[in-house]
Amino acid sequence: MFPRIDENEIKNFRKSIIKWGKINSSYFPWRKTHNKWHALVSEIMLQRTNANQVLPVYKEFCKKYKKPEDLLKCKRERLFKKLGLHWREKQIIKLAKYLTGKDIPKSKANLLKLPAVGNYITSAYRSLHLEIRDVLIDSNIVRIFGRYFGFETDGETRRKKWFIQLAGKLTPKRKFREYNYALLDFSRIICKPKPKCQLCFLSKKCKYFKLIL
DSSP states (O other): OOOOOOHHHHHHHHHHHHHHHHHHOOOOGGGTOOOHHHHHHHHHHHTTSOHHHHHHHHHHHHHHOSSHHHHHHSOOOOGGGGGTOHHHHHHHHHHHHHHTTSOOOOSHHHHTTSTTOOHHHHHHIIIIISOOOOOOOOHHHHHHHHHHHTOOOOTTGGGSHHHHHHHHHHSOSSSHHHHHHHHHHHHHHTSSSSOOGGGOTTGGGOHHHHHHO
16 A cells, blocks of 8 residues: 655655765766666676675676677676676676677667566666666665655565555656665665664654654
8 A cells, every 4th residue: 555655755855865865976987887788787787786796896897898799709707706696697698699789778678678687777777877767666775765754665565556656756857867876875875774873864754763763
């Protein structure tokens, strides 16, 4: 069931997150790249993996594999072993084969046809690298919204229609890229599984913080 959330709460949360992001945004090279192949691979690498872990692997990958076909031609040195998930290497090789000689699609429907690309990676790639408005939803974002707005969450929350609607309402029409990056940084720096509530700028209005006082 869709929780009752006041429109002003939604606006205040959105503005506050964007404001926090302007001051506290993290620098990672994939956020500045103009190489769409590298951008898409970065989102695959980042799935369920800490950004600091991904950083050295991403840098090495970019040096060696400028284009999808480079990954197929060059000797691979199991870069992805460092990320601890070997299946990702196989999936990215499949992706390289699929994309060789082709442009990476922009539409959601066509991106979802690519190997290793699911809903989250599609939304992240479009909103963060193509600057096309899309809504990010993952377990970290579920955690932030559940704590701040005061509703219970579980492993299925991110798939529920009311939650997808809420995430859509919270995502701004113009500053969606800044907002999405701010959410990712906020979940990594402040609203972690063990949150740093004492450092949180949202604590005065956060339902979770009021419960633990």
